Each structure stands twice: as C-alpha cells, then as structure tokens.
Amino acid sequence: MRATRSGNPIAWKTKARHRNSRRAFVTRKKKVKDEAVGQAHRLPAVQLGSRSGRPTIASLSDLPAAKAQFVEPMKAKLVEKPPATGDWIYELKFDGIRLIAVRVDKKVSLLSRNQNDLSARFLEIVEAIKNLAARECVIDGEVVALDDEGRSSFQLLQALEMEGRKSPVYFYAFDLLQLDGKGLVGLPLEARKNVLEKLSGDADDPIRYSGAIGRDAEPLLDEVKRRGLEGLIGKQRNSVYEPGRRSGVWIKLKCVQEQEFVIGGYTPPQGARKHFGAILVGYYDKNKLVFAGKVGTGFTTKSLSMLYKKLQKEARYDCPFVDLPSKQNGQWVQGITPSMMKKMDWVNPKFVAQIKFAEWTRDGKLRAPVFLALREDKKPTDVVREGY
Numbered sequence: 533m534r535a536t537r538s539g540n541p542i543a544w545k546t547k548a549r550h551r552n553s554r555r556a557f558v559t560r561k562k563k564v565k566d567e568a569v570g571q572a573h574r575l576p577a578v579q580l581g582s583r584s585g586r587p588t589i590a591s592l593s594d595l596p597a598a599k600a601q602f603v604e605p606m607k608a609k610l611v612e613k614p615p616a617t618g619d620w621i622y623e624l625k626f627d628g629i630r631l632i633a634v635r636v637d638k639k640v641s642l643l644s645r646n647q648n649d650l651s652a653r654f655l656e657i658v659e660a661i662k663n664l665a666a667r668e669c670v671i672d673g674e675v676v677a678l679d680d681e682g683r684s685s686f687q688l689l690q691a692l693e694m695e696g697r698k699s700p701v702y703f704y705a706f707d708l709l710q711l712d713g714k715g716l717v718g719l720p721l722e723a724r725k726n727v728l729e730k731l732s733g734d735a736d737d738p739i740r741y742s743g744a745i746g747r748d749a750e751p752l753l754d755e756v757k758r759r760g761l762e763g764l765i766g767k768q769r770n771s772v773y774e775p776g777r778r779s780g781v782w783i784k785l786k787c788v789q790e791q792e793f794v795i796g797g798y799t800p801p802q803g804a805r806k807h808f809g810a811i812l813v814g815y816y817d818k819n820k821l822v823f824a825g826k827v828g829t830g831f832t833t834k835s836l837s838m839l840y841k842k843l844q845k846e847a848r849y850d851c852p853f854v855d856l857p858s859k860q861n862g863q864w865v866q867g868i869t870p871s872m873m874k875k876m877d878w879v880n881p882k883f884v885a886q887i888k889f890a891e892w893t894r895d896g897k898l899r900a901p902v903f904l905a906l907r908e909d910k911k912p913t914d915v916v917r918e919g920y
Contacts, residue, residue: 592727598715600636600668602643604776606707608765608784610919614749615783618768621721621744622752625763625784626704627684628676629909633703635661635669642675644909650675653693657703660739664731671728672707672773673742683761686886690905705732706742709773717773724773749785756787763787790888790904793824794912796852797878798843806833807840811903812853812876813885815917820854821881824896824917826866830888830903839883839906846880860895884910 614620631650634641640658642651651658654675661671676684677692678700689701708728709717716724725743732741746752752764763786771781793813801809810828814821831839857873858865868876884907890900 592711592714592716595714595716596718597713598710598717600634600670600710600713602632602634602641602647603670603672603709603717603773605630605632605645605672606774606776606782607778608782609778609780611783611785612919614753614766614785619770620747620749620766621769622746622749623706623742623744623765623767624756624761625765625786626674626676626742627686627762628674628689628704629686630672630674631703632709633657633661633669633671633673633705635664635666635671637667638662645914646909646911648909650909654701654703657701657738660703660735660737664735664739666731667712668710669708669712669731670710671705671732672709673703673705675701675703677701681760683759686907687904700738702738702740704740704742707773717775720770720772721767722769753785753787761787788888789891790886791918792884792907792910792915793827793887794821794881794915795843795879795883795885796821796823796881797876798840799826799828800875800877805836807836808843808877811839811843811885812856813887813898813901814853814881815915816913817916819913821852822896822917823853823856823865825889825898825901827885827887827898827901827903829901835903835905842883842906843877843879846882848878848880851876851878852881865895866897881912884908884912884915 629650630645632643634643640651640661641649642654642657644650657675661669674684675689676686677689679685679688692701705728706725707721708724708731709715711727711731716727729741729743732739735741749764749766756762756764763784766783766785768781774781793815795811796814797812798808799810799812801807810826812823813825813827814823816822851873856865857868857870886904886907887898888902888904889898893899
C-alpha cells in the first residue's frame with residue numbers, strides 16, 4: 533500500500549473508486565471510512581502484463597502439468613524479530629482454520645492440514661469458489677470469523693459452530709498452487725499472488741484476497757499490536773511453494789503468546805465446578821509427549837461439558853507424559869506428586885487445544901495459560917514447542 537503524507541507505511545483511507553477494497557478486513561460494513569492499518573483486504577483487479585514483469589495468464593501454458601488435488605500446506609517458522617536482510621513482504625496473520633481449497637469443475641473440497649474435508653461446514657465458501665473463473669484450482673487460505681472490531685478469532689469461529697449460530701465467515705485466499713491443469717508451486721511468490729489476485733479479486737464475499745500489506749515489519753508490528761491483532765506472516769518475495777516444509781523462507785511474528793498443545797489428562801473438579809478442574813497439556817519432543825502445564829481457565833459451562841464428553845471416550849489408565857511425575861530443584865513439578873497422579877484422569881493424546889499464555893517459565897512450563905478452543909485441524913504428533 534502507499535504511504536500516507538505522515539509517512540505511515542499503511543494507507544488509512546480506502547479510495548472510493550476501488551469497489552472491492554471497500555470490503556476491508558476490519559469491518560463487515562459496506563462503506564469503510566477508516567480502513568485498519570495492516571488489514572488484509574481484497575485489492576482491485578489489475579492487469580497482469582509483461583511490461584511490469586508480472587506473468588500474464590497466457591504464460592501459464594508454459595508451466596508443468598499438475599492435478600487439482602490436496603497439497604500439504606507450507607509452514608512458517610516462528611521468529612522473535614524481523615530479519616535484517618532479505619527481500620520480504622508481510623501479510624496479516626489470521627487466527628482461523630488453514631484450508632486447501634480444491635476445485636475440479638463444480639466439485640469443491642475444503643481440506644484441513646490433516647486432510648479432513650470441512651466443505652459441509654462452510655457451504656457458502658464452497659459456492660463462492662464454484663463461481664471463480666476457473667475450471668480447476670487449488671487455493672491456500674484461511675477461514676476466519678470476525679469479532680466486532682474486525683479481528684479474526686478462532687475461539688469465536690468454534691463458538692459459532694458449537695452454538696449453531698449463523699454468522700459471517702470469510703475465506704482469505706493468500707496463495708494459488710494450481711490453475712486449470714498447471715502447477716504454480718515453482719513460480720515465485722509474487723507471481724503466484726498476482727495470478728491469484730486476478731482470479732479472486734472480483735469475487736464476492738465470503739472470498740477475500742489477502743495481499744501483502746508492506747515490506748517494513750517494524751511499523752507494521754507496532755500497529756498490529758496496538759489493534760490487538762494476531763501478528764504478521766513474512767515471506768521471501770521470490771520464494772517458491774514448498775509443500776509441508778518449514779524452510780525459513782516463510783516466517784511468523786506473533787504479537788501474543790499462543791500455540792497448540794496436546795491434552796494428556798485432567799484434574800478432578802473442585803468446589804462448584806463440574807466435569808474437571810484443569811486439563812494437563814504438553815507437546816512432542818523426539819516422539820515423546822512432554823508436560824507443559826495445567827490449564828484451568830478459559831472454559832465456559834458449555835465448553836467444559838463438551839470437552840469432558842470427548843475426553844471420557846479416550847480414557848486410559850496410565851500417564852502419557854514422559855516426564856510426570858518429576859522433581860525440579862527438589863520440588864514436584866506443578867505440585868503433581870506420585871499420590872496426586874493417582875487422582876488424575878488420563879486420556880489418549882488425541883486432542884489438540886489452542887492455549888494462550890503469558891510466557892514460558894525457566895523450567896519450561898506455561899505461565900498463566902488460558903484455554904481458547906479445540907483444534908480439530910491439526911495432528912497431535914505435529915505439535916511441538918514453537919520457537920524452541
């Protein structure tokens with residue numbers, strides 16, 4: 533985006549002549565006067581011409597043949613600060629469900645990272661993809677629900693489904709992997725996004741094109757933090773798409789401490805609380821489940837009941853954590869003594885929970901963890917300690 537007169541790297545105003553840019557990420561209103569800094573939004577359709585160095589649609593005929601099928605999503609590496617060198621572009625980090633949309637003629641599949649087909653859950657997105665001007669395509673994107681401030685929230689997305697409420701969800705498309713029988717994964721990122729913008733730029737809600745929002749991460753991060761957003765995804769401008777890999781040419785900069793953990797058990801309820809007191813969570817290290825902490829807050833009455841029923845079906849007799857019970861500095865970790873272990877309920881490590889927390893303690897445990905939601909789109913064995 534162009535800079536404003538004040539030098540801010542992100543445009544505050546959306547020009548009225550751009551019809552599509554009115555559908556900004558920060559609001560569901562039709563008319564937007566103050567577009568949020570750094571929000572991904574649909575850009576107006578552009579002409580892809582060789583004069584600018586961008587590939588034309590016609591140039592796709594030179595690309596290798598490829599089937600329209602599931603492609604394992606490329607992964608971003610968590611980093612603490614933006615890189616000082618390299619040719620990077622930055623996009624908004626969403627808090628939703630990463631999906632690979634596969635269209636073959638009028639059949640559309642929405643596949644999660646573990647290849648669960650979620651098409652039946654997002655029928656409006658399926659219909660919108662059917663209307664794209666392509667016979668076949670494979671799109672990498674994310675389904676999100678927006679709160680009243682226009683922020684994406686996985687917790688809200690899951691709550692809407694649990695309560696059966698109808699609320700707008702959007703599919704933010706950020707990469708194009710196949711188009712009409714041709715594979716695009718070997719093209720540079722900027723070229724793939726140019727073709728994607730052409731394909732999806734004129735699409736109606738719920739499809740929205742997620743374009744780059746700038747190249748200078750520091751001021752973008754400041755504004756993202758100010759607005760309470762998730763973070764940024766940085767990508768090397770000329771990077772090819774590497775299915776399933778976390779090579780480092782894509783990075784993520786988080787503004788909140790949050791990641792997935794595997795549930796391995798729960799403590800008995802205390803006081804007026806029903807079902808359980810806290811879940812016991814961990815992550816995998818060298819194929820072994822390592823204990824990370826107890827999570828006892830963030831639950832609603834409904835989520836407590838729902839999760840308890842799920843956990844009961846995976847009950848087991850022994851503890852799945854490799855390091856419980858254990859002592860550090862002469863103290864039992866998290867107060868979990870051998871006698872307390874007998875009071876715990878253990879479960880097979882089949883469920884993944886999204887957890888927000890203040891920080892990692894020196895002894896490798898979560899400080900002030902809060903339960904956000906279950907993640908059905910991720911394999912438990914893929915959960916590791918991020919950035920470690």
